[in-house]
Amino acid sequence: MSGGGDHHTVSFVQTVRAALVLSRREQVSLLAVALIFGAAALLPVFNTGYWLSIGVSIAMFTVLATSWTLFSGPTNYIALSTAAFFGIGMYIVGGGLPYLPFPALVAVAAITGALFAAVVGLATLRISGVYFVIFTLGLAELVRQVVAWAQHVMGTSSGLYVLIGMSDQAMYWLLLGVAALVYLVGWFIGRSRLGFALRIIGNDEVVAVHSGINTARAKVVLFVISSSFAAVTGALVAPRWSYVEPSIAFSPFLSFEVVIMALLGGVHRLWGPLVGVIPFTLLWEFISAKFPAQTTLLLGACFLLIVYFIPRGVVGLIEDTVRQLRRRKSDNG
Amino acid sequence: MADAGAAAMAVNGVTKRFGGLVAVDNMSFQLARNEVLGLIGPNGSGKTTMLNLISGALKPSAGTILLEGEDISASAPSRIATRGVARTFQIVRMVPTLAVLYNVAARGAFAHGRGWGRELREHALGLLQRVGLQGAGDASVATLTYIDQKRVELARALAAEPKILLLDEWLAGLNPTELRTGIALIEKIRAEGRTIVIVEHVMDAIRSLCDRCVVMNSGAKIAEGTPREVLADAEVIRAYLGDDDLGDDLGAADA
Numbered sequence: 001m002s003g004g005g006d007h008h009t010v011s012f013v014q015t016v017r018a019a020l021v022l023s024r025r026e027q028v029s030l031l032a033v034a035l036i037f038g039a040a041a042l043l044p045v046f047n048t049g050y051w052l053s054i055g056v057s058i059a060m061f062t063v064l065a066t067s068w069t070l071f072s073g074p075t076n077y078i079a080l081s082t083a084a085f086f087g088i089g090m091y092i093v094g095g096g097l098p099y100l101p102f103p104a105l106v107a108v109a110a111i112t113g114a115l116f117a118a119v120v121g122l123a124t125l126r127i128s129g130v131y132f133v134i135f136t137l138g139l140a141e142l143v144r145q146v147v148a149w150a151q152h153v154m155g156t157s158s159g160l161y162v163l164i165g166m167s168d169q170a171m172y173w174l175l176l177g178v179a180a181l182v183y184l185v186g187w188f189i190g191r192s193r194l195g196f197a198l199r200i201i202g203n204d205e206v207v208a209v210h211s212g213i214n215t216a217r218a219k220v221v222l223f224v225i226s227s228s229f230a231a232v233t234g235a236l237v238a239p240r241w242s243y244v245e246p247s248i249a250f251s252p253f254l255s256f257e258v259v260i261m262a263l264l265g266g267v268h269r270l271w272g273p274l275v276g277v278i279p280f281t282l283l284w285e286f287i288s289a290k291f292p293a294q295t296t297l298l299l300g301a302c303f304l305l306i307v308y309f310i311p312r313g314v315v316g317l318i319e320d321t322v323r324q325l326r327r328r329k330s331d332n333g
Numbered sequence: 334m335a336d337a338g339a340a341a342m343a344v345n346g347v348t349k350r351f352g353g354l355v356a357v358d359n360m361s362f363q364l365a366r367n368e369v370l371g372l373i374g375p376n377g378s379g380k381t382t383m384l385n386l387i388s389g390a391l392k393p394s395a396g397t398i399l400l401e402g403e404d405i406s407a408s409a410p411s412r413i414a415t416r417g418v419a420r421t422f423q424i425v426r427m428v429p430t431l432a433v434l435y436n437v438a439a440r441g442a443f444a445h446g447r448g449w450g451r452e453l454r455e456h457a458l459g460l461l462q463r464v465g466l467q468g469a470g471d472a473s474v475a476t477l478t479y480i481d482q483k484r485v486e487l488a489r490a491l492a493a494e495p496k497i498l499l500l501d502e503w504l505a506g507l508n509p510t511e512l513r514t515g516i517a518l519i520e521k522i523r524a525e526g527r528t529i530v531i532v533e534h535v536m537d538a539i540r541s542l543c544d545r546c547v548v549m550n551s552g553a554k555i556a557e558g559t560p561r562e563v564l565a566d567a568e569v570i571r572a573y574l575g576d577d578d579l580g581d582d583l584g585a586a587d588a
Contacts, residue, residue, distance in 0.1 A: 193449055196439075197442075199428070200428050203428040203431070204426055204427075208411075208439075209409075209410045210410055211439040211443050212440060212444030213411055213439075213443045214411045214412075
């Protein structure tokens with residue numbers, strides 16, 4: 001390389017170092033993330049009642065919204081299938097408890113969710129845009145109806161009891177652990193060839209294809225990872241409901257909540273959804289306490305407001321502000 | 334299997350129908366190694382469709398396309414890309430959220446299938462230098478001029494050392510100064526001993542760059558030979574004149 005190229009090389013190193021080794025900055029952010037997780041894990045020490053229960057909700061939605069974003073963020077495919085996989089996880093725990101221990105059922109949920117997502121993904125990821133959205137919405141409903149029908153045929157009651165003593169504290173820590181795993185997986189994908197492929201696919205699928213990217217495979221892999229996490233989450237929180245029935249497990253409401261939280265936070269950064277999950281969960285707690293009859297209406301209103309006013313989420317808003325401040329600074333200096 | 338003497342590419346009786354419209358009609362031609370073939374013809378004669386058939390974006394209704402003796406006409410475009418067919422687009426296609434160097438690296442990372450990290454970066458930097466964009470790796474593609482975007486696309490196509498390079502009106506939309514730069518750049522790429530198919534309206538470029546030309550009209554091949562031969566061909570002149578009043582000197586870009 002000539003001397004003239006050196007400056008250029010160095011500045012590119014700064015941006016692409018992620019693909020090679022841990023940069024100083026990454027080490028710092030890794031440490032920061034570890035500290036935040038450590039601090040979050042201490043919550044049950046201070047409160048085991050109301051706030052811990054909110055903590056469980058936040059941890060649950062963090063897993064769901066972040067893993068949703070792993071797939072939908074880069075590909076721009078809005079998946080409304082969270083409830084389908086979440087419900088499958090719940091039902092595996094509900095139906096399997098007499099036969100297998102709880103941890104084994106969580107593993108079964110992860111594998112079942114992954115396999116089901118692979119089949120669904122292979123069948124549907126070739127369709128794009130609004131058709132995909134509608135399909136995923138219908139999927140949850142389809143699975144719900146099949147489960148209800150199966151229970152009817154077998155002559156059991158319309159629901160299942162999940163009676164294992166699991167404290168909120170244990171559930172919170174488990175979900176926090178899964179959240180850490182989601183971040184780890186997302187971080188690995190981001191610096192891998194797969195992550196690079198997804199960014200190209202999300203921008204221009206024609207370029208992706210002609211660059212030699214097997215777009216169908218990349219999308220299916222991400223859909224499988226994302227859906228498997230939703231199934232695991234459903235399995236882990238099943239004991240919280242103690243009585244599981246199709247309308248709870250496969251509620252389309254859940255899918256919409258996850259999408260709204262992710263969009264509110266921002267889907268172009270791994271930590272984006274978290275920024276949406278925390279305020280939205282708190283706001284939702286308030287709304288369902290004060291206006292229990294109007295929740296759906298208010299959810300719709302929130303959705304409209306977010307899409308209209310902050311399409312790139314809070315993270316996008318923050319980044320724009322920082323950029324402006326920097327520009328102003330450099331103009332003045 | 335492909336022997337050393339096999340053509341780099343052979344198009345055998347390829348037809349593409351869109352409903353009742355025959356966009357490409359029983360086309361056959363061969364491409365030798367290190368040859369630069371011009372694919373020319375009036376607007377709407379099916380040149381871009383032909384390129385789309387080669388790159389796999391479209392599937393032929395009939396006929397076969399052999400790449401070094403192997404049939405690729407049923408392969409997915411991503412598979413064709415990894416087998417060594419690279420292309421640029423008539424209207425530039427960039428990945429706007431990625432910096433220039435990542436745009437170039439795209440094909441290197443996937444069509445090549447091995448390069449990643451430092452190796453890929455060095456490779457992409459080298460490509461930028463080759464197309465005259467040294468120092469622009471960190472720039473956003475949106476800030477580039479049109480010709481520089483075209484350079485990025487060319488660099489991307491050259492990543493992973495394609496066996497065949499398809500240039501779809503790469504010179505279209507350039508002003509006269511840029512045009513000279515552009516032709517010089519393609520000449521440089523050509524001198525590297527590449528096998529290239531050029532779809533182009535700029536006749537100066539055809540004359541100076543192409544070893545051979547295939548002329549299309551209404552989807553069918555109407556002439557084949559050296560640029561001098563085909564441009565003197567009565568049927569070719571009729572095809573062009575019937576379409577526009579470009580006359581003898583088919584000089585201007587007619588995009």
